[in-house]
Amino acid sequence: DQQVKQNSPSLSVQEGRISILNCDYTNSMFDYFLWYKKYPAEGPTFLISISSIKDKNEDGRFTVFLNKSAKHLSLHIVPSQPGDSAVYFCAASAKYGGSQGNLIFGKGTKLSVKP
Amino acid sequence: ETGVTQTPRHLVMGMTNKKSLKCEQHLGHNAMYWYKQSAKKPLELMFVYNFKEQTENNSVPSRFSPECPNSSHLFLHLHTLQPEDSALYLCASSQGFAKDYGYTFGSGTRLTVV
Numbered sequence: 313d314q315q316v317k318q319n320s321p322s323l324s325v326q327e328g329r330i331s332i333l334n335c336d337y338t339n340s341m342f343d344y345f346l347w348y349k350k351y352p353a354e355g356p357t358f359l360i361s362i363s364s365i366k367d368k369n370e371d372g373r374f375t376v377f378l379n380k381s382a383k384h385l386s387l388h389i390v391p392s393q394p395g396d397s398a399v400y401f402c403a404a405s406a407k408y409g410g411s412q413g414n415l416i417f418g419k420g421t422k423l424s425v426k427p
Numbered sequence: 428e429t430g431v432t433q434t435p436r437h438l439v440m441g442m443t444n445k446k447s448l449k450c451e452q453h454l455g456h457n458a459m460y461w462y463k464q465s466a467k468k469p470l471e472l473m474f475v476y477n478f479k480e481q482t483e484n485n486s487v488p489s490r491f492s493p494e495c496p497n498s499s500h501l502f503l504h505l506h507t508l509q510p511e512d513s514a515l516y517l518c519a520s521s522q523g524f525a526k527d528y529g530y531t532f533g534s535g536t537r538l539t540v541v
Contacts, residue, residue, distance in 0.1 A: 314469065321467070346529060355431070355517055355532030356470075401470065414460070414483065415530055417470035 315339045316404050318418035325425050331389040333421050335402030338383065342404040346415065347376060347387050350399045359400070360387070392425045399423070430454065433518050433533035440508065441541055448503040448536045450518030457522060459501040460530065461493060464515040476501060508540045 317336045325331045335345075343364040348356035362369040362376045362385065369376050375388045389396055402418040431452045440446050452459065461473040475483035476495040490512075492504040501518055515537050519530040 316469065348532075353436075353534065355433075355519075355534045357532070358529045361529065403470075414472055414475055416472070417462075419467065419469045 313338075314418070315342075315416050316402055316418040318402050318421050320421050321419065322422040322424070325392045325423065327394055327425055327427050328391045331387075331392045331396065331423055331425065333387040333389075333400050333402075333423065335385045335387075335418055336383060337385075337404050339404070339406060339416075340383070341406035342416075343407060344405045345376070345378060345385050346403045346405075347374075348401040348403060348417075350401060350420070356401055389423075392423075394425050394427050397423055397425050431518055431520055431531050431533035433516075433536050435536060436534065437537045437539075439539045439541060440505065442508060442510070444508075445504070445506040447505065448516055448518075448538075450501040450503075450533055452499055452501075452518075452520040452531070454520055454531060455522075456520035456531070457498050458520060459495060459498070460519040460521075461501065461503055462517040462519060462532075464517060464535070466514075470517065474503075505538075508538075510540050513539045 315338050346361040347359040349359045350356040360371050360374045360376050362378050367378050378385045399420040399422045401420045403415045405415050434449045458477045462470045464470050472485050473487045474493045479495045490507050494502040515535045517535045518533040521530045
């Protein structure tokens with residue numbers, strides 16, 4: 313039973329346009345959400361995070377939006393660049409509750425940004 | 428060296444072999460984790476160690492045996508594995524809860540069981 317779902321395995325976007333990656337979760341105890349980026353042959357690297365007390369967090373070209381009522385978050389990348397091509401993982405944690413603060417990951421979405 | 432280092436990067440082993448994966452972190456973190464990444468599946472949490480004590484075993488088969496001799500080193504001992512155990516095994520470390528500090532991952536060990 314997946315607690316963090318990324319239903320789009322892949323996404324292709326033209327350079328300069330916006331990339332929107334989506335993530336849904338089922339555990340209402342999750343109170344912190346993170347996005348990780350992974351290049352081939354490397355481990356995931358932290359990209360951006362958001363606490364459940366916020367609905368938006370922005371860092372340069374990257375913005376994460378959180379809709380708690382829908383249990384949905386999204387990562388916006390604008391403008392998209394070819395170097396953004398990677399697999400993006402959504403992750404969530406709950407300081408209290410079953411996962412004991414550990415990160416629970418989605419399956420990932422492979423983003424391809426075409427020049 | 429800095430960050431989280433995993434060795435070997437690639438490993439091919441037969442089903443009757445015994446091998447070990449090694450993870451070392453130079454960040455002064457107190458928690459270490461093993462994750463498994465299989466094709467078309469989420470990263471699956473396997474084991475968690477806090478201050479060298481195992482705090483979580485996520486229903487992992489006994490053919491996987493973790494060892495954490497100190498807060499900087501983590502091993503995953505493998506024996507009598509199955510072909511379906513072929514995957515990327517990722518080690519991570521953190522200072523505390525992910526909420527406060529996030530995780531730092533190693534580059535992983537690509538394991539193939541033949």
